[in-house]
Amino acid sequence: MQRRPGFPARIGRPQGPGAGAAVASPSVLRAAQPPTPQGVGLDSAAVRGRMVQRLAASGVTAAPVLQAMGEVERHRFVDTALVNQAYEDTSLPIGLGQTISKPSVVARMTELLLGADCARAHGLGRVLEIGTGCGYQAAVLARLAREVYTIERLRALHEKARDNLRPMRLANVHLILGDGMQGYASGAPYAGIISAAGGSSLPAQWGEQLAVGGRLVAPMAGPDGRQLLLVVDKTSQGLKQSVLEAVHFVPLKSGVA
Ligand code: SAH
Secondary structure, three states: OOOOOOOOOOOOOOOOOOOOOOOOOOEEOOOOOOOOOOOHHHHHHHHHHHHHHHHHHOOOOOHHHHHHHHHOOHHHHOOHHHHHHOOOOOOEEEEOOEEEOOHHHHHHHHHHHHOOHHHHHHOEEEEEEEOOOOOHHHHHHHOOEEEEEEEEOOHHHHHHHHHHHHHHOOOOEEEEEOOHHHOOHHHOOEEEEEEOEEEOOOOHHHHHHEEEEEEEEEEEEOOOOOEEEEEEEEEOOEEEEEEEEEOOOEEOOOOOO
């Protein structure tokens, strides 16, 4: 019988400073017990290894990114019915009309973030993710950045991410319920800002909250409405923008729901 790839370490409702708060305040993840792999989790390493090989073949070259993608168990972030698709290069529904991004996009954006001037010089420092969703991208970032602030506007997904991430005991991940269009000033300045939702313009706060030498990676609607991946580097002379390939992300929306 196939079981949901859950954890025995689920410890119920949130506790801690940010629990259930409508305002933006972080809750650091702690687990009562270490996770115990079970069911599909035990067999997934080989499948994940093949996913990593495909990522490498498709042009992801940063070894730390490939390693992180190989470590994070994506099947633990998707619903039971979708577990057998967890290592395909596809986005999958996570509820409330939102999706977990496909692995190639997560790897690509993460690799771009690591290309920030300050990350190349000193390693990736504090990162802000807009759109926590189920928490998968945050788990990948947690292996590469010193601190990860991740903000989600939908309470149900914020809580789902907390449940998904708690057993992983990632003390450097801070989950925030709030409107990421405002950024998250308390963690600024950021070495990297990454958005998993696409708007029609760049919120000014994102640029303001970026450190000099930092980099923003985000989908943004182009002139014809199609989304393009945008990279913005903050230099001492200001913001320098590059437009990359077409992408397809859920819309960036304002307010908390
Ligand atoms: N990185 C996520 C992808 C989630 S999809 C993962 O790994 O699963 C993008 C998410 O952005 C959605 O959950 C959506 O609710 C959220 N979102 C959209 N606009 C937002 C905003 N202004 N602030 C915070 N989150 C937002």
